[in-house]
Amino acid sequence: MLGSTHGTFTTDLRARVVACGETPRDTVHGVTAVAGDLDVSGRPLYAPVPDLDRFFRPESVAVVGASDAEGRPNTGITRQLLAWAERVGARLVPVHPTRTSVFGIDCVPSVGALAEPVDLAVLLVADPLPVIEELAGAKVRFAVAFASGFAETGEAGAAAQERLAAAVRRSGLRLLGPNTNLNAFERFRDDLEGPAVALITQSGHQGRPVFTLQELGVRLSHWAPTGNEADLETADFLSYFAGRPEVGAIACYVEGLKDGRSFLLAADRAARQGVPVVAVKVGRTETGARTAASHTGKLTGADRVVDAAMRQYGVIRVDGLDQLQDTSALLARARRPLAEGVVVYSISGGTGAHFADLATAAGLELPTLGRAKQDELHQWIPEYLNVANPVDNGGHPVGDWRGRKIIDAILADPSVGVLICPITGPFPPMSDKLAQDLVDAAEATDKLVCVVWGSPVGTEAAYRETLLGSSRVATFRTFANCIGAVKAYLDHHRFTAAYRSPFDEAPRTPSPSLRKAQALLRPGRRLSEHAAKQLLRAYGIRVPREQLVTSAAAAVRAAGLVGYPVVMKASGAQLAHKTELGLVKVGLTSASQVRDTYRELTDIARYESVDLDGILVCQMVGRGVEMVVGVTHDELFGPTVTVGIGGVLVEVLNDTAVRVPPFGEREARSMLGELRGRALLDGVRGAPPADVDALVEVVLRVQRMALELDGDLAELDINPLMVLPRGQGAVALDALAACR
Numbered sequence: 001m002l003g004s005t006h007g008t009f010t011t012d013l014r015a016r017v018v019a020c021g022e023t024p025r026d027t028v029h030g031v032t033a034v035a036g037d038l039d040v041s042g043r044p045l046y047a048p049v050p051d052l053d054r055f056f057r058p059e060s061v062a063v064v065g066a067s068d069a070e071g072r073p074n075t076g077i078t079r080q081l082l083a084w085a086e087r088v089g090a091r092l093v094p095v096h097p098t099r100t101s102v103f104g105i106d107c108v109p110s111v112g113a114l115a116e117p118v119d120l121a122v123l124l125v126a127d128p129l130p131v132i133e134e135l136a137g138a139k140v141r142f143a144v145a146f147a148s149g150f151a152e153t154g155e156a157g158a159a160a161q162e163r164l165a166a167a168v169r170r171s172g173l174r175l176l177g178p179n180t181n182l183n184a185f186e187r188f189r190d191d192l193e194g195p196a197v198a199l200i201t202q203s204g205h206q207g208r209p210v211f212t213l214q215e216l217g218v219r220l221s222h223w224a225p226t227g228n229e230a231d232l233e234t235a236d237f238l239s240y241f242a243g244r245p246e247v248g249a250i251a252c253y254v255e256g257l258k259d260g261r262s263f264l265l266a267a268d269r270a271a272r273q274g275v276p277v278v279a280v281k282v283g284r285t286e287t288g289a290r291t292a293a294s295h296t297g298k299l300t301g302a303d304r305v306v307d308a309a310m311r312q313y314g315v316i317r318v319d320g321l322d323q324l325q326d327t328s329a330l331l332a333r334a335r336r337p338l339a340e341g342v343v344v345y346s347i348s349g350g351t352g353a354h355f356a357d358l359a360t361a362a363g364l365e366l367p368t369l370g371r372a373k374q375d376e377l378h379q380w381i382p383e384y385l386n387v388a389n390p391v392d393n394g395g396h397p398v399g400d401w402r403g404r405k406i407i408d409a410i411l412a413d414p415s416v417g418v419l420i421c422p423i424t425g426p427f428p429p430m431s432d433k434l435a436q437d438l439v440d441a442a443e444a445t446d447k448l449v450c451v452v453w454g455s456p457v458g459t460e461a462a463y464r465e466t467l468l469g470s471s472r473v474a475t476f477r478t479f480a481n482c483i484g485a486v487k488a489y490l491d492h493h494r495f496t497a498a499y500r501s502p503f504d505e506a507p508r509t510p511s512p513s514l515r516k517a518q519a520l521l522r523p524g525r526r527l528s529e530h531a532a533k534q535l536l537r538a539y540g541i542r543v544p545r546e547q548l549v550t551s552a553a554a555a556v557r558a559a560g561l562v563g564y565p566v567v568m569k570a571s572g573a574q575l576a577h578k579t580e581l582g583l584v585k586v587g588l589t590s591a592s593q594v595r596d597t598y599r600e601l602t603d604i605a606r607y608e609s610v611d612l613d614g615i616l617v618c619q620m621v622g623r624g625v626e627m628v629v630g631v632t633h634d635e636l637f638g639p640t641v642t643v644g645i646g647g648v649l650v651e652v653l654n655d656t657a658v659r660v661p662p663f664g665e666r667e668a669r670s671m672l673g674e675l676r677g678r679a680l681l682d683g684v685r686g687a688p689p690a691d692v693d694a695l696v697e698v699v700l701r702v703q704r705m706a707l708e709l710d711g712d713l714a715e716l717d718i719n720p721l722m723v724l725p726r727g728q729g730a731v732a733l734d735a736l737a738a739c740r
Helices: 011-019 073-088 129-137 155-171 204-216 234-242 260-273 286-296 303-312 321-333 349-361 371-377 402-412 430-443 461-467 479-498 513-520 529-538 552-562 591-607 665-673 678-682 692-708
Strands: 025-028 031-034 060-064 091-095 120-123 142-145 174-176 196-201 220-225 247-254 277-281 316-318 341-346 416-423 448-453 473-476 546-549 566-571 584-588 614-619 625-634 638-645 656-659 713-723 730-732 735-739
Touching: 060 073, 073 091, 120 129, 129 142, 129 155, 155 174, 196 204, 196 234, 196 321, 204 220, 204 247, 204 321, 220 234, 234 247, 234 260, 247 321, 260 303, 277 303, 277 321, 303 316, 303 656, 316 321, 316 479, 321 473, 321 479, 341 349, 341 402, 349 416, 349 479, 371 402, 402 416, 402 430, 416 430, 416 479, 430 448, 430 461, 430 473, 448 461, 448 479, 461 473, 473 479, 513 529, 513 692, 529 546, 529 566, 529 614, 529 713, 529 735, 546 552, 552 566, 552 591, 552 614, 566 591, 584 591, 591 614, 625 692, 638 665, 638 692, 656 665, 665 678, 665 692, 692 713, 692 730
Parallel strands: 060 091, 060 120, 120 142, 142 174, 196 220, 196 247, 247 277, 277 316, 341 416, 416 448, 448 473
Antiparallel strands: 025 031, 546 614, 566 584, 566 614, 625 638, 625 713, 638 656, 713 730, 713 735
């Protein structure tokens, strides 16, 4: 329909997902979607949700390559799987061609010899490919391939992985791996209560800090080590975990994404469910991206686009594993905030001031407590101490009930949703009593109580027993992690309260503009400014009155029709920076100036060996704010839309925001809020406010163009887009476009 290469739907994939208990779906861009639920670019609009219950809780498990021989790597793995199968109540069947039994359990010689279908097969063989077809014949639903040496090793390994993936698609089973490990079969504590953290990692070792949260009393429900993701990927587990009632938050360590759209659809499902997703995404630097690719063979993607896409769907991106641990734990267990105000309560004025500085700089709201509340607090705190926020108690009361009274009074204030108490070091008995009072108060309120226990030792009873013994107090070891987690907590609930999925409103059928636009495209070539502006006009984006001429006499006639003063510009498909070459002249007011300028522009073009399709004689548009709006193509997410401060210094200023379609008006306005130069649109130095509504409308029209022409349009650059004073609109003064 759009002249692009979106691939074709395959019946074998439909059979595969049906075999796995999913709704019949089709595949586009490597992502499955309900047939017909595609946007105008041919991408799916809803995430498939694989039924992974029998993967994590199988009734029967076949271990292919099981061993009990001393000194063999498979022996330790088999032993671990036996223990895990016993814990989850699964029957384990060893598969080995020469052994009659393993650890006293009767073996079968091959997968084909299994007496009955099994839910899960664990492949402890160097080459899993020959086993896949046998598994399909035995009607095995899931398989795990531990073997390495695939896409992470280079081109030959990538080819081997593709052969494995193709076999899996034909088989109808679902595969985890290759290049994965045993993390899904760890020993999870079953004595912990409350909402759990579900963990997804592409590298098993990187999930250890989150897994050990169990030792601090935080429940873990699942661990999905996705490895190279030849079949099952991060998005599959994200969609599945988002629907699990026991999951309070999802923690992810992501090195690369298999497909950008599938990840966003899964994140959208989590956002709809209100389940927070916290992610470390590798690839912020070139070195990190290169290393991640060698580890799992994945695309890390342009980091700026990844970052923006995650924010669009409420994924909380953190940098460190300690942040992943602390933020996911808080979000899993904290109740919905009753207010956004944060109060800092400390036993030291210096500690309170330091923490308040950091919290305010991070964007947390520290409201000043009202006079009545301050008077109430001064019943128990000396008058000379500041209790406006931060609240300085001068030393938490130890010998009586006043300490608890102070904390309860702060939490009773309707503007307060979070109380944070930084304790920079243990100071018994004061710190012990303070910790106990905080725990007791937290157990009696629906508001969030956080403690920063700053002691580097961490063996104190007040920390190990009192604070960590409570599921209602969120305890941190650093100021930064506490502030980051609290901000993520407030941001998440604000985001989900207002969230409306952009996929519900995404265009499914082409607009009338598409046919006009396609007639203007030239495959594999750049368009001249004149042709690019015609493309914009096809999508209802305003451009100046202009005419393309090829003689001086025609230029004079055109100027009379356009209306003086005029702008004259050289127009050619290869002209990217006309101003630097002197190929733009503004403010021409007479026929003689137009005639002379025509000759000057053509002489410069001839001297610079620039091919022209003519000279543009353009309406001169009034002053406004120069912006840039553009489209580029990202290898993971497809078309992306950029808006920023434009003009000749656009590359120097580099003040832009990017989004991945589809998105709505709210997101377009949010893009403007990210710009450092946003104040220019509000009017500065006596300039009137700009027509922001018109700018937003251009961004949305460009987004529609990006979706409909995906596969045909490689790049679009509107610079400058002159945003005129409020009510006067926006005009695209120049444009470049490149076709695929």
